Amino acid sequence: MSPVIQGIITIIIGVGGCVGYFYFANLFIDKVLFPARGVNAGRNINRANMIRPWIFLFPAMFALGLYLMYPVVGSFFRSLYDRSGDEFVGLGNYARLFNNPDFRQAFLNNILWALVVPAGATFLGLVIAQLTDRLRWGNIAKSLVFMPMAISFVGASLIWRFVYAQDGDIGIINAIRFYFGAEEGIDPLQIPFWNNFLLMIILIWIQTGFAMVILSAALRGIPEETVEAAIIDGANPFQVFFKIKVPQIMGTIVVVWTTITILVLKVFDIVYTMTGGNFGTEILPSFMMDFMFRDDGQATAVAFVIMLVVLPVMVWNIAQARKEMR
């Protein structure tokens, strides 16, 4: 069957199924199970209203439970078994990982990513948000900086291959080097250690727009009086920015920072497409893909390590959400 027809059928079944489920489930409890008539009309309405939320929630809870909560437990248990999944090895997979120099490298690189990318993207986003704030063509500028958000990581990697290429007629970096009299092209992605930063630049390029949009809205929300008061007191633009504006949007900056941090810990596409994890650029998500389909035990162990790294952010997120709801 052609995938297009299959897709159309799925849309119809999926959408029709969802709508039908909600409609008929509602009809069922209102007309059949707890009809709002007869002697027990009042009691039945109350009962129907107690059940209804769960009808509305059931598909979502089922999908969340199966696709996000079960895997946390399932992955953990799988990581305690060996490659074939038959023999219990306890923490053996984790021990093997930590003895593997590649894993240690990936872990350290990942920490570097989690520090540099959010810092870079948030800082640049903040600066651009401030610079474009009063500009007549600010919105166009913002829109263009925001654009990479729409591009896939694979597409972005290809785009940046045209910057980093070794051939001086393709790669801008080498073209500039040749212009200043270099003799031979270098492959920037093979320079040990620093190549990590070249890959991070790609993600910063993508994420700066996100930070900029949110921080720009936050800057707009700052009460004008505080800024005016500072100017009257003789503060120069830099003081106004760093001492008046930034402290007032600190909360938003933290949110942006953590959001990007979480994203960084998931992205494997850039490393996979640019270097395939070679030349010392491996990070945990790409390291995991090396084991995927070959050794599920170790793959899940790597995934669980990523989960442990994300855990503090998760706890903090939940705490924030609960605070807001009160």
Next chain:
Amino acid sequence: MDNIAGQKSSLSLVTNIAVLLIVIAWLIPTVGLFVSSFRDRDQIAASGWWVAPFSVELTYRTRADATPTEQGNLFVIEGNIFESEEVRESFEDGESSIAAYGLRGREPGAFEAGTEAENRDGGTIQVNADGSYVYTSPEPIDGAPRVYFVAETPPQFTLDNYRTVLTADNMDRAFINTLTVTIPATIIPILIAAFAAYALAWMDFPGRGLLIATVVGLLVVPLQLALVPLLNLHNQLGIGQSFVGIWLAHTGFGLPLAIYLLRNYMVGLPRDIIESAKVDGATDFQIFTKIILPLSFPALASFAIFQFLWTWNDLLVAKVFLPSAGDAAVMTVKIADDLLGSRGGDWGILATAAFVSIAVPLLVFFTMQRYLVRGLLAGSVK
């Protein structure tokens, strides 16, 4: 700042220039890709995309194939190199000039145009800038002699790369596959999430707070954790690696953000409307379909854009939940796994493939940016 008397920011010129530089820096990589995708393969190899509008010196190989004549005791071929059979097509517009020529492949530009050189037959050859040449030989010429030349070639922009990518490399199939994955994976989670978000926002039941906290927590669960257990589950259920599997996976992974965004938006809707509808006897189902859904359109649109971009651009889920061989590959997988390997050095093809894959998201992005920004703000700024 502008409204304070006597305070005009002296930094405004600097700001303008700084923003201009930033925007240019941000665009350069993408522009490079875009320009390269329209360039001729030989031109890409010969010069950078930043000089694409200018002429390039390209090397050609042909034969002096005009009809030989006998002049006195010499055999002579006279003609125009641009009209020789092997290169005629490249010079149809006739605006090129020859910089240098040669007789051996190793030194295609050994002699300057307009100078005379000795040829292998013991005679002479001269190729002029306008392409006219004279080849002489003391002996009868057997077959048309090889000539190499370096010509200033005007910039050539073609759609050939697009033709190749869309026909020869199976990218058309990958494009359709991507659409097939994306559309159901965008619509289904919205429906499910909208009902759940309504329940979490406007219905009273025990455990609501806990459920909301759970959704917030699930927002950050790394995808990697789900890959192995779910693939095993799909295999046991008989779904295996298939479109159905990837739709279900995308639905599950997209739900936390969908519920979170939609609930945040729905909570902000005015309570009066909903209560007066209840007083008038509307059921929850009617309130939801007739009042909440139409009012939540901006939030629904913004999540739809998110989910669309995310599923369209995804590589990881597609690699794991779709079969790796051949026909089912989506564009990202096709580019990352096939093209980068088999066409690694063919920059024109790579650029075109990348551009084909990012064209639709860019279109969606620029037309629906308003909703996207609104959705982002609903998610993180209170």
